[in-house]
Amino acid sequence: MIEEVLVHTNNQGLHDMTKPITDLVASSGISEGLCTLFVQHTSASLLVQENYEVSAKRDLEVWLNRLVPENPEQYSHSSEGPDDMPAHIKSALTATSVNIPILDGKLGLGTWQGIFLWEHRRSVHTRKVLVHLA
Amino acid sequence: MIEEVLVHTNNQGLHDMTKPITDLVASSGISEGLCTLFVQHTSASLLVQENYEVSAKRDLEVWLNRLVPENPEQYSHSSEGPDDMPAHIKSALTATSVNIPILDGKLGLGTWQGIFLWEHRRSVHTRKVLVHLA
Amino acid sequence: MIEEVLVHTNNQGLHDMTKPITDLVASSGISEGLCTLFVQHTSASLLVQENYEVSAKRDLEVWLNRLVPENPEQYSHSSEGPDDMPAHIKSALTATSVNIPILDGKLGLGTWQGIFLWEHRRSVHTRKVLVHLA
Numbered sequence: 172m173i174e175e176v177l178v179h180t181n182n183q184g185l186h187d188m189t190k191p192i193t194d195l196v197a198s199s200g201i202s203e204g205l206c207t208l209f210v211q212h213t214s215a216s217l218l219v220q221e222n223y224e225v226s227a228k229r230d231l232e233v234w235l236n237r238l239v240p241e242n243p244e245q246y247s248h249s250s251e252g253p254d255d256m257p258a259h260i261k262s263a264l265t266a267t268s269v270n271i272p273i274l275d276g277k278l279g280l281g282t283w284q285g286i287f288l289w290e291h292r293r294s295v296h297t298r299k300v301l302v303h304l305a
Numbered sequence: 306m307i308e309e310v311l312v313h314t315n316n317q318g319l320h321d322m323t324k325p326i327t328d329l330v331a332s333s334g335i336s337e338g339l340c341t342l343f344v345q346h347t348s349a350s351l352l353v354q355e356n357y358e359v360s361a362k363r364d365l366e367v368w369l370n371r372l373v374p375e376n377p378e379q380y381s382h383s384s385e386g387p388d389d390m391p392a393h394i395k396s397a398l399t400a401t402s403v404n405i406p407i408l409d410g411k412l413g414l415g416t417w418q419g420i421f422l423w424e425h426r427r428s429v430h431t432r433k434v435l436v437h438l439a
Numbered sequence: 440m441i442e443e444v445l446v447h448t449n450n451q452g453l454h455d456m457t458k459p460i461t462d463l464v465a466s467s468g469i470s471e472g473l474c475t476l477f478v479q480h481t482s483a484s485l486l487v488q489e490n491y492e493v494s495a496k497r498d499l500e501v502w503l504n505r506l507v508p509e510n511p512e513q514y515s516h517s518s519e520g521p522d523d524m525p526a527h528i529k530s531a532l533t534a535t536s537v538n539i540p541i542l543d544g545k546l547g548l549g550t551w552q553g554i555f556l557w558e559h560r561r562s563v564h565t566r567k568v569l570v571h572l573a
Contacts, residue, residue: 211549226382248494281345415479
């Protein structure tokens with residue numbers, strides 16, 4: 172069973188998508204199995220991370236922007252804007268697909284884990300995530 | 306079929322967990338399939354890497370600690386200690402889930418590949434890894 | 440169903456393997472499912488990335504080589520050449536396994552996504568990728 176989840180973004184950073192994924196798992200009726208997410212983009216990625224502290228999410232974003240700066244003279248691929256090539260690099264360093272086991276009809280996330288779409292572009296986007304449940 | 310594997314850590318670095326995973330696959334009776342690992346933490350990750358040379362594992366740890374230093378003035382999220390925010394960042398740069406095909410009843414690892422729990426905190430922890438076999 | 444795909448490399452960089460994977464999916468007859476790739480090496484990885492602009496692929500390679508330089512004095516593991524330890528590090532930062540859902544008998548890749556074997560060594564290699572289809 173494959174479903175599509177859309178995430179609307181209007182800036183860089185972590186966008187929590189735990190709720191729609193949790194809902195899909197609940198309505199699937201699967202009690203034990205595997206949930207696999209796949210993001211159909213090359214400038215956004217998936218992350219299972221700390222779901223509680225806003226400061227942790229902010230620090231993560233600041234750190235990644237320092238590691239992969241918008242430094243036009245470093246890149247030859249710049250036709251789509253100064254945040255485009257850094258977005259491809261960030262996407263390559265993080266995950267395009269993620270698996271989470273399903274236990275007792277629920278996602279087997281740890282206490283502090285949430286599921287995030289990590290947007291690496293600054294402008295408005297609708298990101299498509301495919302969710303495979305089995 | 307989902308099993309739980311516990312890994313006890315008392316410092317940063319790679320903890321070999323190839324043996325318990327290999328054992329689970331052997332006892333599952335699956336001859337062809339897929340083994341999926343998921344770590345239920347946001348400050349530890351999973352790695353399939355060089356299983357032989359101790360120097361390679363040490364170099365990897367040294368390099369990652371240089372990339373993500375314990376530099377308190379860089380982080381606003383510091384209430385859980387100086388190694389906490391770097392651990393979240395390292396976790397985001399590495400894998401939370403990993404898949405390994407099962408062939409002829411065994412994990413399809415390459416000659417030099419082992420499976421590791423990568424601990425990013427310095428203190429004592431018990432890390433939980435879910436193993437989905439299908 | 441598990442198949443093996445070989446990728447012949449003779450330098451660092453992204454080697455497009457979208458076509459052989461697409462062909463395997465087509466010949467499998469699976470209309471809805473999941474395709475999982477696993478690379479059996481610790482100095483090469485898998486990447487789903489921009490399939491169109493050559494400049495983006497080149498920038499990605501240049502950036503990663505700058506992040507993980509061949510700097511012999513940094514590494515104690517150097518017996519297999521100056522590009523060996525950097526290759527293990529690059530492999531640890533990128534993906535060893537990747538999942539792509541199958542929809543309507545085809546890989547559910549986004550418009551600009553291709554599948555690449557990312558070679559991190561400079562010399563000639565034959566890389567083995569296991570492809571699990573279910």
